[in-house]
Amino acid sequence: MNSIVACGPCELDRLHVTVLESDIPRAARLLSILRSLGIHQLSVVSGLQDLSLQLSQTQVDVLVTEIRPASNDGLMLPSALKMHYGSACSLQSPRILWLAEPLLPFTELVEQHTAPRPRRTSPPTRGEGISVKALDAHAQLACAAGFIATTLYSFNAQAVCDAMHALFAMPKIANRPLHARNDVPSEDDVIIALATGEGLRVVFQPQHDLRTGEIIAAEALVRWRHPEYGDISPVVLIPLVNKLGLHLLLFSFVKARVLEVLCSLQSMQMEIPISVNASVDTLCTVGFSARLGDRMMRAGLPNHLLKIELTEDIPVMDELCLSAALNALKIRGFGVSLDDFGSGSATLRQIARMPFDEVKIDGALIRDLDTKPTARRVIATTLALARRLNMTVVAEGIETESCRILLRRLGCTNGQGFVLSRPMEVSDFLSKLTAQRQSSVPPMPFSSAPDVVRDI
Known part of the structure; x- marks a missing residue:
């Protein structure tokens, strides 16, 4: 299956989405939301090693993962993808949808490479063990490194749908080694x-x-x-x-x-x-x-x-x-x-x-x-x-x-x-x-x- 450059309302069913989540109840919740959008090519991996194995066997269009104090795999995802794809990372790597828990203190990114983002309803003011500025800087570094990524602060179906469309509004650009x-x-x-x-x-x-x-x-x-x-x-x-x-x-x-x-x-x-x-x-x-x-x-x-x-x-x-x-x-x-x-x-x-x-x-x-x-x-x-x-x-x-x-x-x-x-x-x-x-x-x-x- 070829990667989709831009998808409309009827094209979500063409996507292959993988959820990176070790917590079974959280994974089930995400799968339920994604299925409600008409996405049926779904898979779940519990860690970065399992993800690498799946990427070797299947083409994945979007990776969905949560960032929270109890799990670091979401933070390490860009580095793992870069290691897996090497110099072809910017063209072959899946797009990334980061999800933040309601109490996790993300701030809006203004980096020009970042895709349009869903509107946040009630921005949190305090976090749970993860620095706001550190997460903000990490997301900007991922975008600057050539990844197409966005973060989402609401877990409802409409917000996820909007985020998916935002991810595919940006085309992939090949790296040009000097x-x-x-x-x-x-x-x-x-x-x-x-x-x-x-x-x-x-x-x-x-x-x-x-x-x-x-x-x-x-x-x-x-x-x-x-x-x-x-x-x-x-x-x-x-x-x-x-x-x-x-x-x-x-x-x-x-x-x-x-x-x-x-x-x-x-x-x-x-x-x-x-x-x-x-x-x-x-x-x-x-x-x-x-x-x-x-x-x-x-x-x-x-x-x-x-x-x-x-x-x-x-x-x-x-x-x-x-x-x-x-x-x-x-x-x-x-x-x-x-x-x-x-x-x-x-x-x-x-x-x-x-x-x-x-x-x-x-x-x-x-x-x-x-x-x-x-x-x-x-x-x-x-x-x-x-x-x-x-x-x-x-x-x-x-x-x-x-x-x-x-x-x-x-x-x-x-x-x-x-x-x-x-x-x-x-x-x-x-x-x-x-x-x-x-x-x-x-x-x-x-x-x-x-x-x-x-x-x-």
């Missing part, structure tokens, strides 16, 4: 570019004092223009570099350009710290800090002008090695920063255990400031924690003026993003700093915002 494209450079292209420097350049993303607008630091970013494919995103380049084990070569290329800029600034009697991204493999290379210190000494530059940002593109497998590497850098006067905090492997565990001077809040979390109160609370907590640990905080990805104002109200003083400055070529960066220094008038402050820390 490396399946024909316009991705080959590994040989990456090797040649790093060996010769052809097409590679470094741009500089200014970091600003959010109170005055003054440039106080910068981050060095690599850019690659391929002769055939044009500009290649770092999202493509960096994984290829790591796969080939060329991370040290890339770091050396960026570092050399940064030292040239630092020397130029020094000749103009300006000191602006510049940070360079480095993976955990780069930092844990034997003798890394000693060689870096020697290179700075030969350039006649103080070590504090070069900051090393630990990226999250490679997971930390040896915390003891990373701790030693970071401490070795700090002993020599280099600043160490944790990049992309709030995503990937950049976690509270690393902040607690590692000797970072600075934490950079991931841009995705910053962009949620305008719309999600939970993001504001997370950022406010991060700022408070950083103050207690004597760490600087830099907000990344500031793209709107309203976001900048909210950050100031939360007490964040340093940031970078398109609303402040876009990444600049070397000449533009130096000209901007020269103009800032030579201006007889102090830098114009941004629109005022109270310098208070509060949970908004």
Whole structure:
């Protein structure tokens, strides 16, 4: 049987629906409701292992499951489906109808990928052992991962019928793996570019004092223009570099350009710290800090002008090695920063255990400031924690003026993003700093915002 892309009032009988429920009375209640809608191809599985076996034997159009404190299978359903279907998950996976008990505190999802939802009659205010925000975030992650899912808060037949139609109002879209494209450079292209420097350049993303607008630091970013494919995103380049084990070569290329800029600034009697991204493999290379210190000494530059940002593109497998590497850098006067905090492997565990001077809040979390109160609370907590640990905080990805104002109200003083400055070529960066220094008038402050820390 082929999956239905959209079903009308008379097409529910074409659906194969499986109920994931270990409690027999609950399963019976759900089956009764589904039969009343004219759905006759019904089955029940009691757990995820039984579900995997059935999916191997039968095509299922919709999975119906409850989420409640006594059962976790509903929460694990997207992960189980992804494991079962692999890369074809978005096309082959059944649609998901999550049911919430009347006392379970779900909130309406506003994620654009979520299908239209039935109206809730009397929204609950308290839950039974499961966090409202955790469930809300889990549902959004499922939709963002490509699943077609909706949640329902009423167990009557009409609500279930409406939810079924809502599920099939959205077509399935195939995943398009990045490396399946024909316009991705080959590994040989990456090797040649790093060996010769052809097409590679470094741009500089200014970091600003959010109170005055003054440039106080910068981050060095690599850019690659391929002769055939044009500009290649770092999202493509960096994984290829790591796969080939060329991370040290890339770091050396960026570092050399940064030292040239630092020397130029020094000749103009300006000191602006510049940070360079480095993976955990780069930092844990034997003798890394000693060689870096020697290179700075030969350039006649103080070590504090070069900051090393630990990226999250490679997971930390040896915390003891990373701790030693970071401490070795700090002993020599280099600043160490944790990049992309709030995503990937950049976690509270690393902040607690590692000797970072600075934490950079991931841009995705910053962009949620305008719309999600939970993001504001997370950022406010991060700022408070950083103050207690004597760490600087830099907000990344500031793209709107309203976001900048909210950050100031939360007490964040340093940031970078398109609303402040876009990444600049070397000449533009130096000209901007020269103009800032030579201006007889102090830098114009941004629109005022109270310098208070509060949970908004």
